[in-house]
Amino acid sequence: MRPSVTPWKTLLRTTVLSLLAAGAAAGVGGGPALAADGNVAWTVRTASNSYGEARSSYSYNVNPGGTVEDAMVVANRGPAPLTLAVYAADGFTTDAGQLDLLTRDRKSVAVGAWVRPSAGSVVIQPGKTAQVPFTIAVPANATPGDHVGGILTALTQTDQAEGINVDRRLGIRITLRVGGELKPTLGIENLHVTYDGSSNPVGRGDAAVSYTIHNTGNAALSGKQSVSVSGPFGVLRARAGDIAAPPQLLPGESWDVTVPVHGVAPTVRLAATVTVTPLLTDASGSITPLTPIEATAHGWALPWTLVLVLVVLIAAVVGAYLYRRRARTVRRTREDARVRDAVEQALRNPRPQTS
Numbered sequence: 001m002r003p004s005v006t007p008w009k010t011l012l013r014t015t016v017l018s019l020l021a022a023g024a025a026a027g028v029g030g031g032p033a034l035a036a037d038g039n040v041a042w043t044v045r046t047a048s049n050s051y052g053e054a055r056s057s058y059s060y061n062v063n064p065g066g067t068v069e070d071a072m073v074v075a076n077r078g079p080a081p082l083t084l085a086v087y088a089a090d091g092f093t094t095d096a097g098q099l100d101l102l103t104r105d106r107k108s109v110a111v112g113a114w115v116r117p118s119a120g121s122v123v124i125q126p127g128k129t130a131q132v133p134f135t136i137a138v139p140a141n142a143t144p145g146d147h148v149g150g151i152l153t154a155l156t157q158t159d160q161a162e163g164i165n166v167d168r169r170l171g172i173r174i175t176l177r178v179g180g181e182l183k184p185t186l187g188i189e190n191l192h193v194t195y196d197g198s199s200n201p202v203g204r205g206d207a208a209v210s211y212t213i214h215n216t217g218n219a220a221l222s223g224k225q226s227v228s229v230s231g232p233f234g235v236l237r238a239r240a241g242d243i244a245a246p247p248q249l250l251p252g253e254s255w256d257v258t259v260p261v262h263g264v265a266p267t268v269r270l271a272a273t274v275t276v277t278p279l280l281t282d283a284s285g286s287i288t289p290l291t292p293i294e295a296t297a298h299g300w301a302l303p304w305t306l307v308l309v310l311v312v313l314i315a316a317v318v319g320a321y322l323y324r325r326r327a328r329t330v331r332r333t334r335e336d337a338r339v340r341d342a343v344e345q346a347l348r349n350p351r352p353q354t355s
Helices: 011-025 304-348
Strands: 033-037 040-046 058-062 067-076 082-093 099-101 115-117 121-124 129-137 145-159 164-178 186-196 205-215 221-230 254-264 268-281 287-289 293-301
Touching: 040 145, 040 164, 058 067, 067 121, 067 145, 082 115, 082 164, 099 145, 099 164, 115 145, 121 129, 186 221, 186 268, 205 221, 205 268, 205 293, 221 254
Parallel strands: 058 164, 186 293
Antiparallel strands: 033 040, 040 067, 067 129, 082 099, 082 121, 082 145, 115 129, 145 164, 186 205, 205 254, 221 268, 268 287, 268 293
């Protein structure tokens, strides 16, 4: 599941720069990430070394117990000296499908705990740059597979007018694949289908198929999705249009999906089938499709207008039958009463006997 982030007191005031930080952490764009607000401006970028030049993010393959040494370059573009905190944090996927990094008040257990900057802060003079070395020490018992986090710079200022602290973050993503058996696996969970019919007794309606994609393996995965809805035995199948791919989910994360399917026949009982093809991205950026997974769930699709018509017809037939039955009963009762009256009349007035 995606971890929740405790809202900071300063969240509303740091939205723009936090998004810039998330963009930098996600490796968006090839240039340095920039934070700017009034007289505050700085950039961060990867250092050029044996790992490469002009990298948009950090990416490593490391065995358990291994270490990596690298550096981040921070530049002060403003007119005043800057003192920036430097720290690392674990990454997670937000509800908007973007990579973000945990705030300092939340504990990191993977990349954020394994990255050790050479210093907890850095002072940079106007127009100058500073290189911040860091070491990644992967524990010997680290779980094999993909781990994502980032290294961040942060500036905290006090807004006297509003009496709050304003925290600005800017960082770069770190993608780490720990050696061992890679198990890229997605699961489809909580699959449901609902139906919204048409007023036309024989018309088609719309179905909504909802489900959760769960990364149950140890590799970061996206996926290609397809959804269809059919009647019993697969008849009258309707397929959904193009479905946007989910974001790349980190191990353990989930993504909720709801897909509309139009032109679904009201076949009383529906079968919704979801197929997801996991997509694995390697260090070079190439994407490999894996074996598709499939799940099916059932739901009701009653043609309510037709059902109402049938109910009215059945009620009319039953009513007519009951009316005729009651009429026969009334006639029988009347006939019985007439015979009884005739008998009683005959008994009261017996015919005289002739000799």
